[in-house]
Amino acid sequence: MNEYKKEIKISVRNLVEFVLRTGDIDSSFTGSSRAVEGTRLHKKIQKTQGKEYSPEVFLKTTVEFDDFFLTVEGRADGVINEDGCFIIDEIKTTTAPLELIDEFYNPLHWAQAKCYAYIHALNENLEKIKIRLTYCHLETEEIKYLVSEFDFAELSRFFEELVEKYYVWAKLACDWQVKRDCSIKVLEFPFEKYRKGQRKLAVAVYKTVTEGKKLYVKAPTGIGKTISTLFPAVKAIGEGHASKIFYLTAKTVTGGVAKEAFAKMRQKGLLFKTVTLTAKEKICFMEKAVCKPEKCEYAKGHFDRVNEAIMDILTNEDEIKREVIEEYAKAHRVCPFELALDLTIWADAVICDYNYVFDPRVYLKRFFSDAGGDYIFLVDEAHNLVDRAREMFSAQLSKKSFLELKKAMKEESPKISKTLQKLNTFMLGMKKLCGDNDYFVSKEEQSEIYLLLRRLIGECEEYLTDRAKNGIENEDLLQLYFDALMYVRIAEFYDDRYVTFVEKSDNDVRIKLFCIDPSHLLSEALKRGKAAVFFSATLLPLSYFKEVLGGGPDDYTMCLDSPFEVNNRCLMIADRISTRYQDRGKSCDEVVQCIKSIVCAKKGNYIAFFPSYQYMNMIYELFEKECGDIKLYVQSSSMTEKEREDFLERFKADPQETVLGFCVLGGIFSEGIDLRDDRLIGAIIVGVGLPQICIERDIIRDYYQNKNRLGFEYSYMYPGMNKVMQAAGRVIRSENDKGVILLIDDRFTNPSYLALFPNEWFPYIRVTGNNISEHVKKFWSRHGA
Structure with a gap:
């Protein structure tokens, strides 16, 4: 193959569906169990065949054009060799009565099988080849075979016509990739200089991608972990080490940081198409997402118009975010969600939720159904993936x-x-x-x-x-x-x-x-790509996250120090107070006094974090009686998006009065919010954040206790301290931020908990309710406040 020509790859399934699709989107119930039962029945049918039957045969052919190669590949369900006479077997599950299925039942089934038959006949130099469509009824498991013989010349004409219709799209992809790679070649890091730890992280990400490994990184706030992972990933794509980036997030807001990083690189000349996926319920134009032609004008005739919409948007846009998708979807009268999914094929990077790669319910089958590809998975806020993965696989x-x-x-x-x-x-x-x-x-x-x-x-x-x-x-x-x-x-x-x-x-x-243990299934899911980088400011201990997030002995870990000046924060521990459940009643007054000492020492914005709503409300009621002149705001258990925004709006820059928020650890305000400068100058964290004792947590504890003698740590301690670190991380968000952090619990100075502290938490000050105010005032006086 000519090394100077681009290779454009497409699967047989995607080629057939993209070129030949027509008509409406119709989610009227037709049965979905084929997606679930399909694998089981495929395997069952394959196992019952004789020794002449080879299952899951990988087939590939490359067509050369003037300026690029088009590679079409995929897995045939089976290839039968009867003394040199070959039959391509395509297995389909169905709920339709078998007597209604004939050779005209579904042209796409024949089209897919014809592609496999053509490739196999070409590879084996055959003049004739048979195709067998094997229809298996999902309920009865009864089977019906449709068999037809084809001349190679007939299959060749069919395949050539298909490829000819696809040529304009392959050419579009090729031309874009040439321009993209030229822009990547001259792309420079989009900031004047690297921050502390940033170059080290970028080099590690590049090495991980080129070697096809996994990297687990504790990268504190301020390092600029998003650009430090995206920049080397983009460079790796430009050099042919990978074809696509999936930037995976737990929350929509985190995806915004990735969009900003791409915008910075575009300002430096990068040509790179990014698509942001939005949940169907949010992006749907209808009041209720009902994908039926009689109820939705965008579903009716969608497939007749969608390719035109794709061409329009690809020709005119590089940053394809929600607003852009909606604009083009309305102009072409197509479904915005389905349009977004189609655009991921053409994107250089996809910004989306974890679900689209890992969740067996919704992962992107157009990329991951067969063998996967040379994709880069960048997993942001990766500490969230542990419990999310347990949920996905349960x-x-x-x-x-x-x-x-x-x-x-x-x-x-x-x-x-x-x-x-x-x-x-x-x-x-x-x-x-x-x-x-x-x-x-x-x-x-x-x-x-x-x-x-x-x-x-x-x-x-x-x-x-x-x-x-x-x-x-x-x-x-x-x-x-x-x-x-x-x-x-x-x-x-x-x-x-x-x-x-x-x-x-x-x-x-x-x-x-x-x-209980999602590591194996995550590891299997990661095989759908080439390399993965997991990063978070609180990915500690790294050995724990590497194990539970599917890492192997050959994969890498990295722990980076905070780039911020340690003297910009005052970390105190009130370790003479127990916040254990049985001690909360008698320690309430002490906790109130600790909070009061912090917030009365300097006017400003503060948040106190608690292990439960019940405990939070108990302290809130006492504090309100004690300090009625301070503006208090309390997180409720079911806040709307507007209520969340209103809550955060209370924490204004240059505050003229003291504001204290009462929030729960591990909740919506303990991570992912960015209150820079003086919008937040202090956090009080009550308790070590242990998850509430429950049967499921105890099951996890018993499993890991048996596996590695770290049951309590894996089930309770590590997840709890992660919440604490996330909450503490709200205070110092930039090199100019200054603030105080108070940890209240006697366990914080226990050696097993101190071992989990990030480096930037040292040194700390042990305090009592009597001297907190003194230490806080000293800290602020050093900073001229």
């Missing part, structure tokens, strides 16, 4: 939903009602297993539920599909259907890193496939 069902729908469906569908009755009976059996403990934990699967769920899924598909034809919906049954699908899907992952967890309450029983 699934649960409740007895209540079975019982309620059993009654509701009795007349509508006796068949479904009967299956729901059996599931209800199964759950009653689970309830008995709980005994007096109100819960039951088993390493073994309660596998008898799977058969019942598969039966329910099949019956629901038949019922819901039939009703959908008449425009009738049953949202409760549909939700249960999806929950059952997810449960069956997660069951495919079940191993010794899972437990089955049953819990009963007054009027319900829930059963959960609980992923």
Whole structure:
């Protein structure tokens, strides 16, 4: 292959769907279990074939044009070799009655198989080849074969016509990549100089990408970790080490920092297309996201217009954020969410939530279904991914939903009602297993539920599909259907890193496939890309995060020091007070006095963080009686976006009065907010942040205690201290910020907790309620305040 020509790659599936798609988006119920059951049935069918059958055969061909190569590749479900006569097998699962399926049932199925047949015939120098479409009914598992023989010349014409239609798009991609890479070659770091630790991080990221490894970085606020990870990743793409960046975030606000970093590089001449994905519910133009042509003008005829919209936006825009997507979607009357997903194919970087790479429910199958690619995953605020991953890889069902729908469906569908009755009976059996403990934990699967769920899924598909034809919906049954699908899907992952967890309450029983240790599944998901960088200001201890986030012995860790002047902050520890649950009542007055000593020493904005709403409200009520002249604001448990904004607006620059916010550790105000300069000059952190004791946390504790003797640390201590570090990190956000941090709890000076302190927390001052004010006043007088 000519090394000076660009290679444009596309999968067989994406090529066929992109070129041949037409018509409406229609989310009318047609059955979704093929996405879940498909893998199981594929494997089952493949295993029943004879020795002449080769499953999952990777096929690839490259077409040369004047100025680029187009590589088309993918995995055929099977290739059968009967004494030199080859058959390409394409397996499709369906809920449609098999008697209705004929050779005209779905042209895209034939198109995909024809591509595989052409590539295989080309590679094997065959004049003829057969295609077999294997349709398997999801409920009955009955199979129907459609077989046809094709001349190589016929397949060649079909493939050439497909490629010819795609040529304009491949040329667009090629021309863009040439321009992009030229701009990257001359791109300089977009700031005058590197901050302390910044160059070291950038070099480590580049090395990680080129070597195809993982890097876990504790990078404190102020280093500029976003630009320090993006700049070397962009450079690596320009040099051909990778093809795309996925910048992954836990919150929308964090994605904004990545957009700012790209904007800085564009100011230095970078040509780079970035797409930001927004949740469907937020970007949909309709009041309710119902993707049906009769209810949404943007769904009707979407596929007839979408390629024109894509060409328009790619020709005119580089930063493709929500507002841009909405503008072009309205102009071309297409669905903004589906347009955004399509644009990710053409983007050099995708800024999106963790879900789009890791969550088995919603990950981007257009990139990750087959073998993945040479992608770079940059995982921001990576400390959040531990619990998010447990959530993604777990699934649960409740007895209540079975019982309620059993009654509701009795007349509508006796068949479904009967299956729901059996599931209800199964759950009653689970309830008995709980005994007096109100819960039951088993390493073994309660596998008898799977058969019942598969039966329910099949019956629901038949019922819901039939009703959908008449425009009738049953949202409760549909939700249960999806929950059952997810449960069956997660069951495919079940191993010794899972437990089955049953819990009963007054009027319900829930059963959960609980992923205790997500490291293996995260590691498998990361194989969809080439390299990954996990970074956070609080990624401590690194050994813990490297283990639970899927790192291996050959992967890298890095701990960087804060670039800020340590004298700009005063860190105090009131370690003669216990904030343990049983001691909170008697320590309340001391905690109030500590907070009062801080906020009365200097006028300004402060936040006090607490381990629970109950404890927070208890202290708030006492403090209000003691200091009624101070402006107090309290976080509530269910604040709207507007209420959150209003809360933060209270912390004004150049304050004329003292403002004190009462917030919870690990909540919306303890991380991800940026109150620079004098918008926040102090944080009081009450307690060591331990998660509330619960059965799930104890299950995690017992698992890791058995695995590495660090059960309490992995389940309670490390997650708790992470919340503390995040809250403390709100105070010093830039080199000009100055502030005080008070940690209240006798455990903070315990050696096991001190070992978790970041370097910038030393030295600290041990204080009592009597001398806090003195130390605070000394600190501010040193800084001329």
